Amino acid sequence: MYYVNHEQINVRLQFLPVLSEACGQLVAQWDQAEPSARLLLHLAQERTLHLAIESVTDVGSLLIDAFMMRDASSYEDIIDILAGEGVFDGQVSSILKQLVALRKPLVQDYAAYPREALHPLILALPEALSAFAEAVPAFISREMV
Numbered sequence: 543m544y545y546v547n548h549e550q551i552n553v554r555l556q557f558l559p560v561l562s563e564a565c566g567q568l569v570a571q572w573d574q575a576e577p578s579a580r581l582l583l584h585l586a587q588e589r590t591l592h593l594a595i596e597s598v599t600d601v602g603s604l605l606i607d608a609f610m611m612r613d614a615s616s617y618e619d620i621i622d623i624l625a626g627e628g629v630f631d632g633q634v635s636s637i638l639k640q641l642v643a644l645r646k647p648l649v650q651d652y653a654a655y656p657r658e659a660l661h662p663l664i665l666a667l668p669e670a671l672s673a674f675a676e677a678v679p680a681f682i683s684r685e686m687v
Contacts, residue, residue, distance in 0.1 A: 546608040546682055554597045554604075558675045561597065562668035564590045572660045584657040587664060592648045594667055595641055601678060605629065609685055617642040630677040637663065637670040 568587055575583055595617070602620040605611070611627055614620040618639055625635035641663055647655055 544608050544610070544686065546686070547604055548682075551601055551604050551678065551682075554601045555675045555678060557593075557597055558671040561590055561594050562671050565664045565667050568660065568664050581657070583660075587661055588648055588652070588655065590667075591641065591644055591661065591663065594671065595645050595648070598638055598671075598674060599642060599645075601674075605678065605681070608682075617645050627681075629681045630674060634670050634673045634677065637666050638674065641667070641670075 564586070568583060568590065572580070572583055599617050599620050602624050603614070606614060606620065606623055609627070611623050614623055621635055621638045621642055624630065625632065630638075644661075644663070
């Protein structure tokens with residue numbers, strides 16, 4: 543029998559709409575802001591991306607542990623394992639792999655992180671996070687039978 547930490551998974555999944563809303567607000571404000579006044583938007587964008595990475599990989603790690611999947615060797619590997627187990631489809635996997643690839647630049651190379659434009663993932667994240675949030679409980683239900 544598997545032990546699934548539903549509480550921790552649900553807390554993280556329930557946070558994903560907040561991140562999607564933040565993405566929407568960033569897009570809306572980006573076009574209206576003068577280029578010289580975008581510093582706070584850049585920093586908000588970076589934090590939104592970082593929180594999305596942490597949320598997705600936390601849920602992924604909880605699923606990997608709960609269903610005794612192979613150990614992940616990296617953040618990208620978490621996404622590969624979940625995609626390989628059929629948690630979500632290839633399109634979601636592709637976006638999430640691009641997302642987790644940003645972790646090192648965002649948390650280690652932040653002083654040199656480019657702050658010139660709206661990151662393309664900000665546009666793609668709401669749909670991917672929504673699909674992820676639907677796919678995880680569906681996977682748990684299928685596996686718990």
